[in-house]
Amino acid sequence: MSGRVRSLIRVEGVVQGVGFRPFVHALASRYGLAGLVGNDGGGVFIEAEGPPSAVAALVEAVRERAPVLAVVERVSVTPVPPTGDGGFRIVPSVAGGPGRALVPPDVATCDDCLAELFDPADRRFRYPFVNCVTCGPRFTIITAVPYDRAVTTMAGFALCAACAREYHDPADRRFHAQPTCCPACGPRLSLRAPDGTSLPGDPLTQAAALVAGGAVVAVKGLGGYHLAADAASEDAVAALRARKRRPDKAFAVMAADLAAARELCEVGEAAAALLTGPARPIVLLPRRAGAPVAPSVAPGGPDLGVLLPYTPLHHLLCHELARPYVLTSGNLADEPIAHDDEDALRRLGGVADAFLCHDRPIHTPADDSVLCVFRGAPVPVRRSRGYAPEAITLPWPFRRPVLACGAEQKSTFCLGQGHRAVLSQHLGDLEGHLAWRAYTGEIGRLRRLLGVEPEVVAYDPHPEYLSTKYALELDGVDLVAVQHHHAHIASCLADNGEPGPVVGVAFDGTGHGPDGTIWGGELLVASLAGYERAGHLERVPLPGGVSAIRQPWRMAAAYAGAAGLAAAGEPADRLAVARRNARLWPAVSALAAAGGPAAPLTSSAGRLFDAVAALLGVRDTVTYEGQAAMGLEHLADPAVRDGYPVTVTGGTGSRLAGERCAAGSPGAAGAGRGAARALAAPVVIRSTDLVRAVVEDLRRGVPTPVIAARFHHGLAEAVVTAAGLVAEAAGIGTVALSGGVFANELLLGGVADGLRAQGLRVLTHRRVPCNDGGISLGQAAVAAASAP
Amino acid sequence: LAHGSGGKATQTLVQAVFLEAFRNPRLAPLEDGATLALGGARTAFTTDAFVVSPLFFPGGDIGDLAVNGTVNDLAMCGARPAYLSAGFILEEGFPVADLRRIAASMAAAAAAAGVEIVTGDTKVVQRGKADGCYVTTAGVGLLERPVELSAARARPGDAVIVSGPIGEHGAAIMLARGDFGIEAPIVSDTAPLHGIVAALLDDLPPGGVRALRDATRGGVATILNEVAVASGVCVVAEEEALPVRPEVTGVCELLGIDPLYVACEGRFVAVVDGQHAQRAVEALRGHPLGAGAAVIGTVRDDPPGLVLLRTAFGGTRIVDLLVGDPLPRIC
Ligand SMILES: [Fe+3]
Ligand SMILES: [Mg+2]
Ligand SMILES: [Zn+2]
Ligand SMILES: [Zn+2]
Known part of the structure; x- marks a missing residue:
């Protein structure tokens, strides 16, 4: 027995449902080690006994050569007395254990299984449920951890003799493959x-x-x-x-x-x-x-x-x-x-x-x-099957467990514990009753699955979001309100594992602004802990609130009014969009001019795209979010490089005049604290310049694809100028781009290139969407940085 | 203090402050009025405060609104309104001619409703401390029928009815404020409802009517939420069944407002035994104020406390209480 050691090795991360125990078993045989391996509520535990060098080799392999689907986050090794064990066993799973195991996402059919599927000689020929230790259903069938067949929806299918043999054979690739089955014993x-x-x-x-x-x-x-x-x-x-x-x-x-x-x-x-x-x-x-x-x-x-x-x-x-x-x-x-x-x-x-x-x-x-691919890199549009509930590991810890409730549309929620943020699958627009039911149900289910008991709850301060109302009805938790566009920028920061401060450009449709206007084209100086609003798009009325979002032609009317087109002696009916919508155009224009509760002011970038899309005849009404803006992007002539000039006002001076906000406590000093050196007045991008230029070109008969391109380039350049001004005043060298409008590749590319040309670093989304589907991650990160 | 739209902010305020301070079994149900046994008679008692702007609008003014409002709260208890009080808070300098006009319309409304204004009070406050004229009314009525009406009595299988086209008062007021620069031929629906309520109660068998609520501030949506929460049921409304006049639809569409949240002053929601839904609608339609009555939805057990709207597109949308002014939620 001399020279033998025994170590207890704990492995945490995504280590269940990914073939980890068979992997350890194979290693142990290779190195001639005795002992055992099993799952518990916290991950995988291994006891390995043998020569010290062999045990060390096993630990090294566990760290460095884990199965492709595994994410090893932590390996701890504790010496224990040798027992004189012979052989190496996979032992039954035990509940409990420190921490919580992560649940793996579902995995596409692997090549080996695929070969069997189409092999007439194989007993699983044409069997639609073939899977193995490296592929198959996971998240969608797991009901509890530790991961074992008994806690999956395969529990009701008893293994036949042939499947059982494979399941217990360490040399087989279905060794401990929990959902394994065949035509004789599996689903039909x-x-x-x-x-x-x-x-x-x-x-x-x-x-x-x-x-x-x-x-x-x-x-x-x-x-x-x-x-x-x-x-x-x-x-x-x-x-x-x-x-x-x-x-x-x-x-x-x-x-x-x-x-x-x-x-x-x-x-x-x-x-x-x-x-x-x-x-x-x-x-x-x-x-x-x-x-x-x-x-x-x-x-x-x-x-x-x-x-x-x-x-x-x-x-x-x-x-x-x-x-x-x-x-x-x-x-x-x-x-x-x-x-x-x-x-x-x-x-x-x-x-x-x-x-x-x-x-x-x-x-x-x-x-x-x-997903889409932008300049050779994957960009998430909707993060759901295959990704959820894979954790996003953050460089900073959640000191207390967090639930972030997301926004209203494309909703996801996020659970934060330790260094991990787990985003839910896509749950849709909460106003729909079935989506609401799914949302509340999945929060409960994922909390139980991951063993997270939230003490801090982050939410959007929009008073009418159902996710907000959900948060406000929770008892016994600390609530942290996270402004919508701060959450977008924080989401981009967390996505990139950075705490800021950055200049954040948050361009989207609408979000609740603390000043009573509707935000959506925002320049923030932001870190995770707070933000200052350093600038925004020019504000225009949103005539008829929700109606103006569903009917982009109304934004054309609002912008035409704000740009002074009618006042400058340009009769509105010279605009094709006004003629197409002649019945309501005067009323909507009057509504916009009157302001008041039915025409709140908005700095939304999405609505600017809507206005221009309607002016160019792309769309007057939409049936889904971003439809008009997408049409405008696709209309743009790729050969056109020039853009409309846009005035950017505000800028350097002796004092930052932006509106300061720390998350959760409006009015308190915020994040750019000390970082923001000087802005005499908020930087404002005069978007009506763009609309005037668009209308001018329209009247000159310039083809709409050319106008669409000039609009994009002009706006991109204005954003670069504005962000540059803020960056300089704040002494910050990094700009984060977020919000659904940055799904527009023409804008994203133009802004990112322009900023880089100024020597600024640019952060964009890589793991979660730039739209509201990624916002829960930002809320969670802000809560972690600012919770009491 | 966010207040006034009749939504969740007001509800929370009422619950946190007044229900807490005045705690007693007659207030607790937060019905439109309290039913009391007074010297052997079953009576209903209610009060209401009116702060409408503008004071005069198409179809009425703050005076008939104040009379009909209290008459209707008594009607919703199933009572025959008898006597009203009236209190006035006037801003210094308020034109006497306007006050005369308001008093005259109150007198006319009282006569039309068959009630008498038997007591009152008047205070004048400094200029700038009030907005022209506020009116409060209180009223008592007699409960002549053995009815037990409560928002907490709805049960699965019941039908939800509105007595006529919705949103007319609120739409008329919004246009009368002149904020929007638009005009439309919409007049307030302000009217006394005890007559049509009597027609309904007399036509249905005892217990057939579970709850009555006049859909004032916060509109029908707010009433449906009150019923869903008080009864622990789900109310499912059908968008296509909602009676809304085209002019009101047009204004709501223009302003981006859901007519379900727009105030009425002469319409009520009735929850009735599902078996008698058709009979109830016929009874209502037989009355001049009920020509547009319609079944707009049903009561289910699940999910409790929620109001759902089945839309024309076939979706099912949650109709929640508004916290404040409606703000766009979509991105
Ligand atoms: Fe957003
Ligand atoms: Mg009342
Ligand atoms: Zn496989
Ligand atoms: Zn089998």
Whole structure:
């Protein structure tokens, strides 16, 4: 026994459901170690006994060579007395343990499983639920930790002898693969009519035949039901749009593989990596001319959202269909995705002609994630399946557990504990009752799963957000109000692991401003602990509040008035947008001119885009957020480089005149404290200059694509100037860009390039969306920095 | 102090301050009025304060509003209004001619409602300490029917009815303020409701009517929330069933306001036994003030305390109490 040591090794992070125990078991055999490995509530525990060098080698391998899906955050080693153990065992999971294990996201089918799926000699040939220790469902089927089959929705399927043999064989890649199964013992497909009755024949081939024949088929996937339709059939896609009540917003298309995706879109290297990676998001890509896709799949612009199969069922459907198919969330309008079988039949009964179901329950619903690629780097648009609930590790700790409630639309919430911030999956617009139910339900579920008992709750001070009302009704917690645009900038800071201070440019649609106006085009000097408002876009009326957001032509009227176009002897009816909206144009113009409660002032950047989009005839009304702005971006002529001149007022002087705010306590000195040297007056970007220039060019007959481009470049340059002024006055060298308007690549590129040309560092989003879907991370980070 | 729109801020204020200070079983239900046994008679007693601006508007003025408001609160208790008091707080320099006009319309409204104004009080405050003229009224009425009406009595399966097109008073006031530079032929719906309430109560079997509320400040949305919370039920309203005159729809659409939140002064919400929904609507339609009566929704058990609106697009939206003035929530 001499020379033998025994160490207790604790591993924390994403170490369950990723093949960690089999990995340790294999290492132990390789190094000839005795001992055991198991899961507990905090992660993985290992006891390894043998020569000191072999134990050290094991620790080293655990640190450095963990399975691809694992995220090892912490490894601690404690010597314990040797026991003289022989052999190495995987022991049953035990509840408890220090800290909490992280729950892994779902993982796309791996190549090994895929090979089996299409191998006629394999016992899992064409079996739609094949998975292994490195792939398959995780987050969506896990009901509790430590992760074990008994606490997944696979608990009801007893392993057959063959599967059990693999499960217990350390040499097998299904060794301790919790959701493993086969045709003899696992879930089965069924095809059902909308009334719930079973349809005859092989469910898979029948479903594929229905789609090929132009029908809409609901398909139960990983995180919920999808609706599938032949992407090349205009009739099928139009029917899907009408039944789903989604008039305009693009549908995603599933292509069989990378080659098939390349027939639809231009796929660069980064996009290919995203498309084929384990998270398998929808990737927004430039559509190829002549791509075999019906016009109404993605009517809004030149891009197409493409995704590759991520479950065996999707692979089989692709194989049967041999053509791309629309695969969109199974819901009506903006409701959450349906994931319960009975609920799906009820809600989608009027949409789908048939239901391809199976009997493996989905415990946690999760929509597909959406990303785009900007200059070779992935940019998240919607962070959900495949990413949630992967933790974002922050360089600073949450001293007390935090719940951040998010905003109102594209909502997510965030739980912070230790160094980890865990964002929920995308939960949608809270005003919808089903989204609200999902939101409150998922907060409870994720709290239990991660063992987070929030002591600090961060929320948006907008009095009417349902997330705000949710926060304010919680008892026994410390509340921290985080201004909307501060949260956006903090989100960008946290995304980049930086505490600030930075100059933050937060451009979005609307957010609650502490001065009683509606913010949305903000220049802040911000750190996590607080902010000062150093500048903003010129304020204009929002005539008719919500109506002005749904009807961009109203912003054209508001801007025309604010730009003095009518007053300067330019009759409004010379504007095409005024003629198109002649019935209400005078009333809305009067409403804007009168100001008052029905026309609050706003510095929103999104509304500026709306105004210009309407002026150029892109859109007068919208059915989803950002629709007009996206149209304007796509209209812009890429060959045009010049921009309209814009006056930027305010700037250096002896004193900062910005409005100071520390999070949670309006009026208290804030973050840029000491950093902001001097601004005589808030920097204001005179956006009416842009509108005047747009109208002038319109009247000269300049083509609208040229005008759209000049508008983008002019605004970008103005933002660069304004941010530069603030940076100089504050003595800050870094600018963070956030808010949904920065999904506009033309603006983002122009602003980022211009700032860098001035020698400034630029932070943009990499892991969470710049839109309101990422805001809960910012709220959590602010709460961590400012909570008592 | 954010206040006045009749939403959550006001509710919280009432609950935190007055309910706490005056705690007693007759106040606790926060109904429109209190029902009291006085010397063997069952009576209803209520009071109301009026601060409308402008004082004169299409369809009425602060005077008939003050009379009808208190008459209606008594009507919502199921009572026959009998006597009213009137209190006036006048700003120094308020024109006597205007006061005469207000008094005359109060007298006319009282006569029309069959009540008498039997006592009152007048105070004059310094210029700038009040906005022209405020009126408070209190009233007593007799409970002649064995009714038990309460926002807490709604139960699953009940039907929710409004007595006529909604939002007219609020829309008329908004336009009369002249803030918006627009005009539309909309007049206040101010009217006494005890007659039409009697028609409803007499037509339905005992217990058939669970709750009555006049939809004043905060509109029908606020009333539905009160019912949902007090009864621990879910109220589901159908957007397409809401009676709204096109002129009101137009103004609301222009201003970006949801008519569900716009005040009425001559409409009420009735929660009735679902079996008698049709009969109730017919009874209401038989009265001149109820021509536009309609079933607008139903009561369910789940989710308790919430009001949902099934929209024309097929979605289901939460209709929450507003905390203050409506602000755009969408980004
Ligand atoms: Fe935002
Ligand atoms: Mg009252
Ligand atoms: Zn696999
Ligand atoms: Zn099996």
